[in-house]
Amino acid sequence: MQLIDLNKTRDIGSSCLFAKVGSFNVLFDCGTSPKRVGYDALPAFDKLGTTVIDLVLVSHCHLDHVGSLPYIMKRQQQARVLMTQASHVILPRILNNCVSVMQLQRDELGIKEYPLYALSDIEALEQHILPMQFGKSRILRKGDDEITITFFEAGHVIGASSILVEHKHRSIFYTGDVLFRDLKILRGAKWPARKVDTVITETTRGSTPRPKGCSASNETERLVVTIRDTINGGGSVLIPAFAFGRMQEILKIISCARKENKLQQTTPIFCSGLGYGLIEDFDFIAKKLSGVNFRKKITKELKIKIFRGNNPKDIKKQIQEPSIFVLSSGMLVENTSAYNVASAIIDDHKNAICFVGFCDESTPGGELQKYSTGDSFLFKTQNYMAKIAAKIDKFDISGHADREEILKNILNMSPRAVVLVHGEENSRNWFMDELIELSPNTQIFDMNPCEAFLV
Ligand SMILES: [Zn+2]
Ligand SMILES: [Zn+2]
Incomplete structure (x- = not known):
């Protein structure tokens, strides 16, 4: 062959x-x-x-x-x-x-x-x-x-x-x-x-390699705790996620954590358009195929809103209260909603950016993970040099x-x-x-x- x-x-x-x-x-x-x-x-x-x-x-x-x-x-x-x-x-x-x-x-x-x-x-x-x-x-x-x-x-x-x-x-x-x-x-x-x-x-x-004791379920728990603590501290959480698959999995994790009273019940949750649209398709598939556990009632249950901000300055104004943003792209590619929200929340120590999937080293998401608090990070397409104050963390639930x-x-x-x-x-x-x-x-x-x- x-x-x-x-x-x-x-x-x-x-x-x-x-x-x-x-x-x-x-x-x-x-x-x-x-x-x-x-x-x-x-x-x-x-x-x-x-x-x-x-x-x-x-x-x-x-x-x-x-x-x-x-x-x-x-x-x-x-x-x-x-x-x-x-x-x-x-x-x-x-x-x-x-x-x-x-x-x-x-x-x-x-x-x-x-x-x-x-x-x-x-x-x-x-x-x-x-x-x-x-x-x-x-x-x-x-x-x-x-x-x-x-x-x-x-x-x-x-x-x-x-x-x-x-x-x-x-x-x-x-x-x-x-x-x-x-x-x-x-x-x-x-x-x-x-x-x-x-x-x-x-x-x-x-x-x-997966470090000893670091299982996907431990990492999921750690993510839930990070979301809870950030919101309790008056901050917002950005979870960059691929719109197809990862985004819906994260929503399900949030839904399960709320049912177990591990997360606040009323925090606003924002999703990007494609991920929201796919919920409809997943619902259709779940009705027909076994092995799929995702129904569209989750949008009502979590009161999910579609995120529409593009301009980072407008986004800052829009964030009136601690919120959870589950937005694409997972690798924080330039000009995506996740990229724009990251640029709007990164300079406040109360906020957190939580990576939950693979990020190629050369993408903004991969690069940001190499930086620490106090470093400066350039959002190239916005020509904005931000001082990193938000918590940047990575959760191995690949x-x-x-x-x-x-x-x-x-x-x-x-x-x-x-x-x-x-x-x-x-x-x-x-x-x-x-x-x-x-x-x-x-x-x-x-x-x-x-x-x-x-x-
Ligand atoms: Zn794939
Ligand atoms: Zn692939």
Whole structure:
């Protein structure tokens, strides 16, 4: 099998892996990079040359996995796109929002090529999608050749899947982004108990050991205590969160804590628009699929308001009383509501900014975590140098599995080859070293961008 990682950088980047499986030309995911803009954020589609893609297998609806799907499908209209039923429900809202953000960035940042696709391209996608049920295989044919695809629950976010591809005598297992523990709103990954030839694995947390005694549930408790103490002290809390998945999980954590009287009952809670809109989709999915525990009555129960502030000066005026802001982006990317609220509350020691997910080191969220109280931090797009007074804290309740868990589950499949993707240098190195030690007969492929590997 030939593999080419079309992600241009050795990091999270824009997930997109080309695989030639028998006569089938397959893409695993079609993302955009959260750190880049314009054409630069796309995978290296030019490396496909004249290759005609037969199948696009979509693991889940985070933009680093689906952000370039309409772009490539406009150019590969014969391809069929396989994704879970839940992803099929969520995808249009995620992509439509992406078009709005690109339009805004075109005007504000002068990125002429934005939007990279139109709403009509998202609509056109619909006719190519084959929705998949978890655990139910689908056989696809091309001439005399056939391939079998099965999706498995991957935890992580609603609709997320790990994907098994079987062709003749060989099997390939693509992990996508995976979480084994149960979230409050979604049960954890359920991988098949079987042997596979090749595992293509995410490596996001490869460089993040979990300190002894630091479990996700301890960290959740610590977050609740931080929210309670900050509000009691007359401050506000900002929790930067991905609008899809993380935001709803945090709302559920708040809801559970209120039921147990661990949090004040009347503190105003603000959410950003996309996260609020997705609540509707999650409710629809929860009614139809097992394993999802999230209903839209939470908006009434928590009296959630949609946050509409853009100008940091206006935001300051708007914060009349201690409030909880659960806003995107999770990495505090410039010009997002989380970024703007951070700039408005960071100079007051009563406030707190609580990170609850992965932040790439080069994003404002990743950078801010390296600073301490009293340091100055530049909000670049506002040209505002802020003195950090608010409490900045990080809570390890990641939506990605711990590296040891992923490794253990990979080894359970006794693969002949393991392919490392979707992680930074140190993260891949950890997996490489562990695999060499624990499974010396396994071949390990650490994919370089755009290089063809025969696996
Ligand atoms: Zn993801
Ligand atoms: Zn990802």
